[in-house]
Amino acid sequence: MTNTATTTPAQASPATARPDEADSNGRPLVELRHVDKHFGDLHVLKDINLTVSKGEVLVVLGPSGSGKSTMCRTINRLETIDSGSILIDGTPLPQEGRELTRLRAEVGMVFQQFNLFANKTIIDNVMLAPVKVRHVSKQDAHDEAMELLARVGVDSQAEKYPAQLSGGQQQRVAIARALAMHPKVMLFDEPTSALDPEMVNEVLDVMLELAGEGMTMICVTHEMGFARKAADRVVFMADGKILETGAPDDFFEHPRTERAKDFLSKIIDH
Ligand SMILES: Nc1ncnc2c1ncn2[C@@H]1O[C@H](COP(=O)(O)OP(=O)(O)O)[C@@H](O)[C@H]1O
Numbered sequence: 225m226t227n228t229a230t231t232t233p234a235q236a237s238p239a240t241a242r243p244d245e246a247d248s249n250g251r252p253l254v255e256l257r258h259v260d261k262h263f264g265d266l267h268v269l270k271d272i273n274l275t276v277s278k279g280e281v282l283v284v285l286g287p288s289g290s291g292k293s294t295m296c297r298t299i300n301r302l303e304t305i306d307s308g309s310i311l312i313d314g315t316p317l318p319q320e321g322r323e324l325t326r327l328r329a330e331v332g333m334v335f336q337q338f339n340l341f342a343n344k345t346i347i348d349n350v351m352l353a354p355v356k357v358r359h360v361s362k363q364d365a366h367d368e369a370m371e372l373l374a375r376v377g378v379d380s381q382a383e384k385y386p387a388q389l390s391g392g393q394q395q396r397v398a399i400a401r402a403l404a405m406h407p408k409v410m411l412f413d414e415p416t417s418a419l420d421p422e423m424v425n426e427v428l429d430v431m432l433e434l435a436g437e438g439m440t441m442i443c444v445t446h447e448m449g450f451a452r453k454a455a456d457r458v459v460f461m462a463d464g465k466i467l468e469t470g471a472p473d474d475f476f477e478h479p480r481t482e483r484a485k486d487f488l489s490k491i492i493d494h
């Protein structure tokens with residue numbers, strides 16, 4: 225992370241157009257090739273092909289049960305796949321071992337439930353993985369954790385425990401914790417779905433800021449305002465398949481499939 229540490233979350237300017245398929249080196253940062261996965265008889269990912277370029281913000285939309293979370297979880301091997309391959313910055317994800325730990329550290333993940341350690345202070349939550357996994361000194365980990373907490377606007381809460389913070393604050397800590405590992409890509413799986421409505425924007429603002437700084441992001445979200453503002457590309461999934469991929473304005477104004485039209489009519493008309 226090279227940005228300044230003391231800014232509060234601010235509305236980032238909309239993402240500018242970026243190359244759609246590959247970065248300037250011609251290599252996608254995340255690539256899924258013919259990925260298939262079953263849970264028992266349920267075919268949950270069906271021939272998923274997806275590339276995400278460096279600096280690209282991808283928003284994944286689709287009805288509940290379409291495989292969005294499973295796809296995210298395969299990208300850092302929280303779930304295995306049956307066939308196909310997943311590459312992070314050109315390197316295939318191995319099944320297990322030290323190399324998997326290393327590659328997994330390159331993928332930051334933020335979940336609907338914040339998953340902070342309840343018995344650790346906020347600062348300790350953010351310092352933990354850098355000290356344990358990256359072997360950063362405690363002093364350096366502390367300094368960087370404070371910078372990250374300032375960046376997401378919760379540095380004043382550093383010595384508190386998660387339960388003493390609001391949901392929006394906890395989710396911002398979860399983002400800081402993921403960033404502390406210096407990931408190449410950040411995955412967000414419905415990061416605002418468990419929040420009270422008045423806390424949604426403070427989390428989306430942090431995500432917009434990250435997007436504006438060039439972070440590569442894959443975001444599963446139903447926040448259409450965020451999708452329109454931040455996404456370079458939208459992917460629509462249903463029944464384990466990617467049915468549509470396109471620029472946000474194209475997708476929202478001219479969805480091609482009946483499934484997408486139906487989905488959009490349900491979320492936008494309320
Ligand atoms: N661990 C699991 N075991 C069995 N079935 C699962 C598991 N996780 C998810 N599923 C099923 O896989 C399908 C896709 O789920 P999920 O990826 O969570 O979809 P989404 O995030 O789009 O709502 C659903 O039918 C869900 O019930």
Ligand SMILES: [Mg+2]
Nearest residue numbers: 292293294414
């Ligand atoms: Mg899900």
